[in-house]
Amino acid sequence: MTSTLSALPDPSAPTTPVAALSVLDLIPVRTDQTTSDALAASTRLAQTADELGFRRYWVAEHHNMPAVASTNPAVLIALLASATQQISIGSGGVMLPNHAPLVVAEQFALLEAAFPGRIDLGIGRAPGSDPVTSHMLRSGAARGTDSVDTFPDDVRDTIDLMSPGGVLLDLRGRTYPLSATPRATSVPDVWLLGSSMYSAQLAAALGLPYVFAHHFAGQGTAEAMAAYRSSYRPSEAYPEPRTFAIINAVVAETAEDAERQALPYIRSMIRLRTGGEMGPVELIEDAEAAGIAPEHAGLAQQIRSTWAIGTPDVAARQVRALAELVGTDEVMLSPVGSAHAGTDPRTATTREATLRLMAAELLG
DSSP, X not given: OOOOOTTSOOTTSOOOOOOEEEEEEOOBOBTTOOHHHHHHHHHHHHHHHHHHTOSEEEEOOOOSOTTBOOOOHHHHHHHHHHHOSSSEEEESOEEGGGSOHHHHHHHHHHHHHHSTTOEEEEEEOSOOSOHHHHHHHTTTTTTOSOTTTTHHHHHHHHHHHHSTTOEEEEETTEEEEEOSSTTOSOOOEEEEEESSHHHHHHHHHHTOOEEEOXXXXXXXXXXXXXXXXXXXOOOSSOSSOOEEEEEEEEEOSSHHHHHHHHXXXXXXXXXXXXXXXXXXXXXXXXXXXXXOOGGGHHHHHHHHTTSEEESHHHHHHHHHHHHHHHTOSEXXXXXXXXXXXXXXXXXXXXXXXXXXXXXXXXXX
């Protein structure tokens, strides 16, 4: 298979230089790993990103998935921030409909107090889980079924609660002060995440930085970014629009090695989109033995067409093309390569190699 980035500019054309690289980590769990192993591997990956000069390292929120250990962003951020020195650590993102705004505000206000200037709060609207898990996360009916509908207000409340002064609530004729933490001196950077026009328009209306999930949606990136910039309303914290995009990446010294490393995750995405049984991420040799069914060949090509897969020079052109499309000098890589049989389960050597090769090619 050949690699193309659908809806992106010609990767061979001159493009916006990439001044910063960041990382999105789902904390994948391979068939040879326990949760403890996966956390150890991701901790090493974050330390690698920190050493290489990556700008930020984000973890996601997904629940009840055999292949993903990133269930609690706040806990993971505390772990990874403690294990690194300079890189910003954040959520990509907290799925706000699953949580009370005050809980999220308290978590991230404490994280910012512990690691001032290094915490990002990325907020998303999707459930990040199946309907049963979402029901349990929201304490049954306690949170109601309309938490997605109140999303804009919940975003505002979360931001206001983290501010140094907190908020004043009017309750039965009395004013009640409420704050996420007693004496904040700084607040996390807040980003709105999404894969639709709705999220782009909401981020613009609220005057917030915006990240489009190109790695997940694959389409609509240019349209969402254009809508965000054209309708942006400056806010006190963010007078100018700020954005970057995310791309799945698998980079190796040879194109053949990169394709082999990408195959397990491609097979996982095929199962996800076709209603197949989900499980931990396969090792490379197991995925190769199973292959891709002929009827899924087109879907496999569609899935990988928006990824950066290949040698460092090829992948770098794809990343620069995405930067040009988004109009940014920062791109977030989601390193999704699997591992060979016999790899130390507490490591993710192929994912570390993707970061090292891309840093050498793009950051110098």
